[in-house]
Amino acid sequence: LATQEEERKESPLDRIDHEELKEALKKIKNDIKAEEVVQAKFRSMDELKEHMKDLEVKVETDVEVMRKLVDTFNNTEDIEEKVDTLETLEYYVHQFDNAIDFLTLQGVEKILVPSLN
Numbered sequence: 055l056a057t058q059e060e061e062r063k064e065s066p067l068d069r070i071d072h073e074e075l076k077e078a079l080k081k082i083k084n085d086i087k088a089e090e091v092v093q094a095k096f097r098s099m100d101e102l103k104e105h106m107k108d109l110e111v112k113v114e115t116d117v118e119v120m121r122k123l124v125d126t127f128n129n130t131e132d133i134e135e136k137v138d139t140l141e142t143l144e145y146y147v148h149q150f151d152n153a154i155d156f157l158t159l160q161g162v163e164k165i166l167v168p169s170l171n
Contacts, residue, residue, distance in 0.1 A: 116151075116152050116155065117152070119146065120156060121159055123139050124159055124161055126139050127139045143156070147161075
């Protein structure tokens with residue numbers, strides 16, 4: 055009895071309309087063309103890195119920038135420079151990953167706690 059029911063059930067392949075399948079395949083080909091257009095329009099990361107090397111531009115990570123900002127804050131007595139540094143740090147630290155890095159850099163101990171007094 056169970057085998058007769060299984061035989062009566064349609065297979066997923068029986069429900070596919072061949073015209074719909076042809077249209078879907080055409081769209082896939084069009085997607086590939088769109089990908090080629092994107093590749094022609096934009097450069098790969100390796101190409102960009104190579105170009106940046108040629109320009110002698112140093113790309114710093116967020117944590118490197120934050121480390122410099124913490125050092126700047128601690129090594130300056132100028133209030134305006136401290137405020138600018140804090141505003142820049144605020145921009146970086148609002149991102150979750152950067153906030154964790156700020157804690158790792160001991161930003162709370164080096165900046166926040168001393169600033170409370």
